[in-house]
Amino acid sequence: MSARTLPPFDPRDPLGLDDLLDDEDLALRATVRQWADDRVLPDIADWYERGALPAIRELARELGSMGALGMSLQGYGCAGASAVQYGLACLELEAADSGIRSLVSVQGSLAMYSIHSYGSEEQKQQWLPPMAAGEVIGCFGLTEPDHGSDPAGMRTYAKRDGSDWVLTGRKMWITNGSVAGVAVVWARTDEGIRGFVVPTDAPGFSAPEIKHKWSLRASVTSELVLDDVRLPADAVLPGATGLRGPLGALSHARYGIVWGAMGAARTCFETAVEYAKAREQFGKPIGGFQLTQAKLADMAVELHKGILLAHHLGRRMDAGRLRPEQVSFGKLNNVREAIEICRTARTILGANGISLEYPVMRHATNLESVLTYEGTVEMHQLVLGKALTGIEAFR
Structure with a gap:
């Protein structure tokens, strides 16, 4: 043969x-x-x-x-x-x-x-x-100024007034907030945590944009202020009571991050490869030096392992078998490795790595936000720790 x-x-x-x-x-x-x-x-x-x-x-x-x-x-x-x-x-x-x-x-x-x-x-x-269709932009109000990783401690409150609901509180670090036509806002009620569909033109609703960011700069980030926002009875999401609702949505979003972080890493890796082949020092391209090749090899291994992990989780989601703990596994690994790939790419580009003429520093600073939003490293470690030991260590 x-x-x-x-x-x-x-x-x-x-x-x-x-x-x-x-x-x-x-x-x-x-x-x-x-x-x-x-x-x-x-x-x-x-x-x-x-x-x-x-x-x-x-x-x-x-x-x-x-x-x-x-x-x-x-x-x-x-x-x-x-x-x-x-x-x-x-x-x-x-x-x-x-x-x-x-x-x-x-x-x-x-x-x-x-x-x-x-x-x-x-x-x-x-x-x-x-x-x-993109005709209406939406936002998602869960995080508060004093309650990020512990959403159960939220202070935003919705009380009944006749058949209406009245919402009061603040949400922080809300993507799309200032341009949204509708906000999904989570609030405490006498019945537990509930979600509300809030048109952003409702009286008492405002969304001042957050400025002076050094990460995710090409993104609209806002505070949501709810000052006695009156909503009809049918504004409440009927299918969610407690944290199951917002955490289910977050798990779906975190899955997208598992893939997305590898996109930022891929751009930085490919930029580093091309730069290493073209940039000459000591009479030859720096890509011909062992130390640079070692960096590129390690970056490639982590990049494509991360993409393979994302594929695996995607197949499990399509089969209806993806667990939240597995999403935490992917988010923890892929964002952490993506940041390291971007930082290593910066070293290969040297001083050029900090210039906006190249995408590396932009991606690296963006990933600093991705690392901590929708679950910090520590929270995903504790999710996995509980799954591995059966012991909750959050408190």
Whole structure:
């Protein structure tokens, strides 16, 4: 028997992970990558330097027309894509910038997911089609100024007044808040924690934008202020009581981060490879030195291990077998490794690594936010610690 001819080694896909994708997966990935190349990359350094995302409404409509908003949800104008396809989209978007992936993630995996999973039929019909089209931007109000990792301690309160609800409180670090047309807000009630669908033009609602950020600068981040916001009885999400609701949405969003972080890492890795092949020191490209090759090899191993982990979790989600602890596993590993890849890439680029002429420092600073939002490193470690030992160590 003759030896079988092996496929050539692909430096961009050293493990052959594209073999796990079908033609539809590859086509979707190519579409999102091309959109990001055309619509984000030419301007992202300027947006980041200015600390603004001036085209957010236009970008949202374009993302909606691609089916990228609420991508994995069924019906109501949503694309009904697989979890793996949604993950591939997150990877390509974050390869451009974490702020763009955050826009999509908060819209689809937090705000739309909450309405889709816990909302009434009337709420779904009213909000999901325009949100899927990008005509209405949504935000998700859970984190508070004094309560991040411990949402059970939230102070935002909703009280009944006749048949109405009256909401009072503040939410902090809310992506899309200042441009949102609808907010999903979680509040304490006499019945436990409940979710509310809050039109942002309701009297008493305001969303001042947070300035002076050094991370996720090309992203709209806001405070939500609820000053006796009066809502009708049907504003409450009927399908969620307690923390199960917001934590379910967060798990869905964290899954997208597992993929997205690898997009930021891929961009930094590929930038470092190309730079190492072109930059000469001591008479030859720095990519020809052993120390640089060791860095590149280690970066490639962690990058593609992370993508393989994301694929595995995506297949489990598509099969209905993905547990929240497994999402914590992926978020903890992939974001932590992505930051290390970006930092190592910076060392290869030397002083050029801190310039916005290259994407490395931008991605590295963005990932500092990704590392701690939607569950800090420590919280995911404790989730896994409890799963491994059966002993809760949160308090």
